[in-house]
Structures are given as C-alpha cells and as structure tokens.
Amino acid sequence: METFCLKPRIYFGSDALGALEALAGKRVLVVTDGFLAKSGLLDKLKGALRGCTVEVFDQVIPDPPLELVARGVHTLESAQPEAMVAFGGGSPLDCAKAMRYFSARPELPFWAVPTTAGTGSEVTSFAVLTDQEKGVKYPLVDDALLPDAAVLDASLLAGVPPAVTADTGMDVLAHAAEGYVARRASPFSDALAEHAFALAWQALPAAVAGDLEARAKMLLASCLAGMAFNSAGLGICHGLAHSLGGRVHMPHGRLNAMLLPHVIRFNAKEGEAAKKYGRLSQLCGRPGTARALASGLVRLRESLGMPARLTESVDRPAAARTALADRCTPDNPRAAAAAELETLLREVV
Numbered sequence: 167m168e169t170f171c172l173k174p175r176i177y178f179g180s181d182a183l184g185a186l187e188a189l190a191g192k193r194v195l196v197v198t199d200g201f202l203a204k205s206g207l208l209d210k211l212k213g214a215l216r217g218c219t220v221e222v223f224d225q226v227i228p229d230p231p232l233e234l235v236a237r238g239v240h241t242l243e244s245a246q247p248e249a250m251v252a253f254g255g256g257s258p259l260d261c262a263k264a265m266r267y268f269s270a271r272p273e274l275p276f277w278a279v280p281t282t283a284g285t286g287s288e289v290t291s292f293a294v295l296t297d298q299e300k301g302v303k304y305p306l307v308d309d310a311l312l313p314d315a316a317v318l319d320a321s322l323l324a325g326v327p328p329a330v331t332a333d334t335g336m337d338v339l340a341h342a343a344e345g346y347v348a349r350r351a352s353p354f355s356d357a358l359a360e361h362a363f364a365l366a367w368q369a370l371p372a373a374v375a376g377d378l379e380a381r382a383k384m385l386l387a388s389c390l391a392g393m394a395f396n397s398a399g400l401g402i403c404h405g406l407a408h409s410l411g412g413r414v415h416m417p418h419g420r421l422n423a424m425l426l427p428h429v430i431r432f433n434a435k436e437g438e439a440a441k442k443y444g445r446l447s448q449l450c451g452r453p454g455t456a457r458a459l460a461s462g463l464v465r466l467r468e469s470l471g472m473p474a475r476l477t478e479s480v481d482r483p484a485a486a487r488t489a490l491a492d493r494c495t496p497d498n499p500r501a502a503a504a505a506e507l508e509t510l511l512r513e514v515v
Contacts, residue, residue, distance in 0.1 A: 170354040170397055174278070174289060176389065178318035185317050186214040186251070186277065193219045195247035197238065197262035198254045199226040207281060207322055211253055221245045223265075226254065229296040229303065229411065229418075230261040238265035242274075249275040252313070255334070256285030256418070260293040263311040267293070278313040281322045283373070283384035284334025284419055286341055286392020288316035296412060303408040305493045318389060320382035328374045330417075331381070332470040335370040337419030338388045339363060339463070340426050343446060344403055345395030347439040348497040355398035356442075362390035364449040367466075374470055399497025402489065403429040406507060409489040410515075414478045423467050424474060424514040427460040432500065432510060434460075439499040475514050482511045 177185035194215055202208050203224035212220055223241045225234060242250065242265050252262030259278050266274055278288035287293070293306045323331075342363035345355055366387040372380035406429075407421040434440040434456035443456035452458045467474070486507035489495060495502070502510075 168352055170352055172393070174313045174315050176289070176316045176318065178386065182317050182319040183211070183214040183279070185315070186211075187216060189215055189218060189249050189251075189277070191217040192248040193246070194221070195242060195245050195250045196220055196222045197226065197250065197252045197265065198222065198224050198258050200224050202254050202258075202281065208253065210322075211251070211279065215251070221247065226258045226261045228257050229294070230257050230264070231296045231298045233298075235261060235264045235268065235295060238262070239269045242266070242269050242271065247274070249277065251277045251279060253279045253281065255280065255282040256287045256294075259285065259287035260295065263287070263293040263313070264295055264306060267306070267308065267311055272310055276313045277315045277317065279317045279319070279322070280385070280388070282326055282330060282334045283323060283381060283388040284337040286338070286388045286395070288313055288318075289389055289392040290396040292396070294408065301412045302488060303412040305408060307493055316389070318385050320378060320385050323381040323385060324378055326381070328376070331374045331384070332370070332472055333417040333419035333423070334388070335366060335373060335384055335419070336423035336426075336467065336470075336472070338366040338384065338391050339370075340403055340419070340422035341391035341395045341400070342366065342387070343426060343430070343443070344400040345391065345398040346446060347433060347442045347499045348395065348399035348401055349499060350497055351398040355394045358390045358394035359398070360446070360449060362387045362394060363446050365390070367450045370466070371469065400494040401429070401433070401498035402495050402502050402507065402510070405489040405492035405495035405498070406485070406510060408492050408494065409485045410476070410480065412488070413480050413485060414476060416476070420472060423472050424476070425510070427463045428510050428513045430456055430460040430463070432502070432506070433498065436500040480511070480515045482508050482515060485511055485515075
C-alpha cells in the first residue's frame with residue numbers, strides 16, 4: 167500500500183500575505199536573517215500581522231548550524247509566542263522548523279513565508295542543518311517539521327539578485343528531476359514533478375533577468391517540486407550536494423546545478439529512470455532522451471553564467487562516504503557504491 171498526503175494549507179496569488187490576518191492580535195515570533203530584518207520586506211510582513219505583538223529572531227545564517235538552532239529554541243521558549251512565522255529563503259525556514267521541532271512546543275502554529283523560489287521548504291518535512299565542527303550537513307526528516315500554512319507572495323521576490331535566482335532556480339529543477347525518478351515516486355508525485363520541471367525550465371531565464379511574472383512561476387514551481395520530492399524522495403544528486411556543502415562555502419542550488427547532468431547520465435543506465443528523463447526532456451521541447459536532458463541542463467547552466475566545477479580541493483573519498491550515508495541517497499533509482507560516487511565527484515571537483 168502507498169500513501170500520499172498534502173500539507174500545509176497553501177495561500178498564493180496576488181496579496182497572498184493577506185492570509186496572515188488569521189494571526190491578528192497574537193504574539194508572533196518571526197524567524198529570519200539579518201539582511202531581511204533590515205530590509206523593507208520585514209516591515210511589509212509586519213504590516214500583514216495586524217495587531218500582533220511581534221518578536222524577531224534574526225540571527226539565521228546560510229546553512230544553519232546546530233548551535234544556531236539551539237539559540238533559536240531558547241528564544242522560542244523564552245518568548246512564549248502563540249504562533250511562529252518563518253520568513254526568508256531555505257535557511258530561515260529550515261532553522262524555524264528545527265527550532266519548533268526541538269522545543270517543548272512542537273505543536274506551536276507555524277507559518278512559512280518564502281522569499282526565494284528554490285527549496286520548497288514551506289511544504290516539506292525536511293530541514294537541513296550543519297555540524298560546522300565536523301563539516302557535515304544533516305537532512306532532518308520528520309512529518310512533524312511540516313508547517314501548518316505556507317504563503318506564496320511573488321511580490322517578495324522582486325529584489326532577489328539574479329545570481330540567487332539562478333542558484334535557487336536550478337535547485338527547483340534538481341528537486342523535480344530527482345523526485346520524478348526516485349524509488350518512492352507515485353502517480354501523484356510524478357504529476358507534480360512533471361509540471362514543476364516544465365514550468366521552471368520555461369520561466370527560469372526570464373526570472374533571472376528580473377521578470378516578476380516569471381519569478382511568480384518559479385515560486386509555484388518550487389512549491390510543486392517540494393511537494394513532489396517530499397513524497398517521492400530525492401537521490402544521489404542531493405546526497406552529494408549535502409556532502410560537498412558541508413565542506414565548501416557554495417550555495418546548495420549551485421552545487422546541484424554542477425552535479426545534476428552527471429547524475430542523470432549515471433541513473434539513465436536504469437531503464438525506467440531513462441524513460442522518465444526522456445519524458446522530462448520532451449516536456450521542455452527537447453528530444454526525448456536522458457542524454458538530451460543532461461545536455462540541455464548543461465547549456466542552461468552555462469547561459470546563466472554558473473560554473474561547471476569547484477575551484478576548491480575536496481577529499482573525494484571522504485565526501486563520497488558522507489554522501490553514501492546521506493538520508494537522500496537510498497531513494498536514488500540506481501544503487502551507487504562509494505567508488506561510483508567518488509567517480510561522479512571527479513566530474514565537479
């Protein structure tokens with residue numbers, strides 16, 4: 167027997183921030199980063215929290231470390247809010263998820279408001295945390311991490327820099343492609359992944375150029391891809407990206423952009439995965455083969471000015487072992503040994 171569950175409730179479209187009126191008059195803890203805390207966007211969020219007493223935890227940094235989460239838990243338990251709102255990209259959302267999860271108040275009402283189109287964290291039971299001492303990223307996976315509500319307001323993406331839009335957009339494509347061929351894929355997750363991939367493929371170049379309508383499409387694609395992989399799983403692209411991300415300072419989506427074409431070629435030796443990759447390629451107006459999909463992703467990456475390889479040196483055997491132990495790796499459609507993962511790493515390191 168298989169299952170498919172949808173959570174959270176999603177608010178989207180024009181003036182989606184208006185949904186936060188449901189929290190009117192409550193004590194609210196907003197979890198965000200220092201940049202957003204100083205921007206006009208946080209004021210916009212506060213304006214939607216009408217009559218609320220708002221406390222802000224703005225210490226989130228990229229790839230949130232375990233120590234940061236511990237500080238956040240202390241803040242949450244001291245503030246005693248009636249609701250929590252995560253506001254930002256994947257790092258604030260993941261940090262807020264972990265804060266609630268490890269606190270004494272795991273049932274606290276939790277809203278997620280993304281300001282980038284990439285992680286899909288607003289609809290997933292994943293939170294990626296970093297052990298800085300060990301140089302390892304840990305994907306925490308539990309349905310208790312799912313927010314209660316997600317607000318998709320494209321106006322929040324208007325000022326996102328092109329490079330960030332490119333990084334997060336390639337993350338969307340990686341989520342959709344990996345979720346589509348993952349071992350736990352189903353007809354429901356397939357429908358979400360197909361639409362997410364085709365929508366992101368079409369919209370990403372214009373979104374990077376600053377087109378707000380295209381950025382709105384990327385926000386929807388990110389959410390759809392998040393729902394897909396949350397049900398189906400991911401694979402070795404993310405296992406390798408998590409391993410590398412714990413060792414080098416580089417955006418997660420950029421690492422996925424480097425790895426994904428090589429992972430597609432590796433997985434295409436498994437027949438069903440090859441057929442599915444071909445289907446994705448056709449949806450994007452390309453020949454229906456895995457090879458065409460991989461080469462198309464390389465060209466897209468190049469057109470966005472993204473690198474093909476790391477410049478830093480990495481201990482490949484150690485990185486391969488870490489990737490093999492990653493929570494995402496078992497859902498890959500083709501089993502991979504440590505030596506095979508090391509070979510894939512040679513393509514980017």
